[in-house]
Amino acid sequence: MSQLVIITGTTGSGKTTTAREFIAQADDLWLHFGVDIMLGAMMPRKFVDGGPRGEEGIHIEPDDPADPDGPAHLSFGRFGAGLIGTYHRMVRTAIESGQRVVMDHVMTANPPILQDAVERFADLPALFVALKPPQAILGQRIAGRIAEVEKVLGKEHAARNNEGTRRASEFISREIFTHDCFDMVIDTGRLSPAEAARAILDRVETGPPGEALRRLASELD
DSSP: OOSEEEEEOOTTSOHHHHHHHHHHHOSSOOEEEEHHHHHHTSSOGGGSTTSTTGGGSEEEEESSTTOTTSOEEEEEOTTHHHHHHHHHHHHHHHHHTTOOEEEEEOOOTTTTHHHHHHHHHTTSOEEEEEEOOOGGGHHHHHHHTHHHHHHHHOHHHHHHHHHHHHHHHHHHHHHHTSSOOOSEEEOTTTSOHHHHHHHHHHHHHHOOOOOHHHHHHHHHO
């Protein structure tokens, strides 16, 4: 049985809500390691995207510096790679301590979050799940998450953070789906978070076991 479930997708795809539903529905104890917890709550706000030193962490930057309100992409500042590596090592340590973990994560190929995760987790019993609602509904969902972001970052910082996320949404989706090596791909425009979580849990409990991370390790080698 899987010890690790990684749920990826762009902002608005339902990663966090699905992960919460998963641990609520599971009979066994699962820990939830959310990327928003790591980047939004565990580190100082000033280093979070939209903060005064956000460009030093994992941040959104415009494709064209002359058009700051135009299309944007996800980028690592000087602390970015180290933060992701630390997040992944925390999860690995939890699993090696006997815990089961569900992660909600943004597994982009650029910046190389996917590659770091594959290197650290490919040898574990893991299920790699992508949530992929229609792109057209993501803007509405991103706008709808503002209240949750405000709880962590405050009103003004949350507005800047959410706007950057909206502008980078297409880039992030493209970089997550630059490959098609997933154990499950779920349309969360069709399924609710509870239904998506149930589908993932059924796969964990009845199989077949996940193979996507191992295949990716071979492809990326």
